[in-house]
Amino acid sequence: MNVLVTGAAGFIGSHVCEHFIRQGHHVNGIDNFDDFYPVAFKKLNLEELCKNSQFQFDRLDIRDGKSLDSIFSSRKIDVVIHLAAKAGVRPSIENISEYYDVNVNGTISLLECMRRNNVNKLLFASSSSIYGNNKKVPFSETDRVDNPISPYASTKKSGELLCHVYCHLYKFHITCLRFFTVYGPRQRPDLAIHKFCRLIDERRPLPFYGDGSTSRDYTFIDDIVNGISCAFHHLQGYKIYNLGESNVIDLKTLVRTIENAIGKKAVLNQLPLQDGDVNITFADISKAKEELGYCPKYTFETGIKEFVNWYNNNKAYLNTHFKNY
16 A cells, blocks of 8 residues: 655654555655754654655645645555644643644645545544543543643644544544553653653753652553554544553653663652643553454563663764753
8 A cells, every 4th residue: 555654754653654664565754854853863763764665755744735735646645644743742832823733734734635635544643632631540532532731632632523524524534543652762852751761871860740640651662553553454434542551650660660771860850740741641442452453562661671772772873963852
């Protein structure tokens, strides 16, 4: 198949592109190289991909309908995996209009391009953040998600609703995948595990928000890619699935696990909780297991060891390009 991946230069996107190439598909990657974090990091993500004849990359913005039309008409796209978005809960509070422009208007632009070019299969990257401070755990796809607590979360909910509209009006087949705190090799330098690893290694103060009880369902990148692949083979109608490990790790355990993997102690900078942060994320993945065959394999300890190995192997490059993160 001819697969289009938006956000191809990102952490998740580059892994997804590699997977589908290994599966024998031709992958078309697009990314606008947003400077939310260093463009050099994204170029590094694409370095090996661009050597593969089964991969074709275009630098463009998903809001650019004319350029999208050109790709769809010339490449005969079969399926779209839509990962491109402005990321981050806290930054979205500072720049609401841009998050809505990219995440909502960009998704409309992509859906409209698909409609014009008779492409009706899409995987949409949603987020566990749409559950807000849901009091019922673990979080299920049937839970109400009408109370997001950050602009980012509300844009992801809006994206899911737009997908439903296109399924209803134009008979699209769309699966929305709610990712739960993805980590692993090539993770963005601003995200907790990558940032904590670097700060602990360099014996610099680590921002420690609250009393350490906030908890996340950390999901290793290989398990997320497996979930995307499973959903790819079950595209029919409008569906929503959680993709997580269904295992909750609190902040204190996260820091201790990274300390053990690196072999150094953290220097903690105690700070109050931040606006927009949820208390817990915890995925009920029974639906994805039953209907998609999704089966996460990585324990948190194994995943952290994999990340630390990657970090150690790339430390010189990371220290050169991303010292300020």
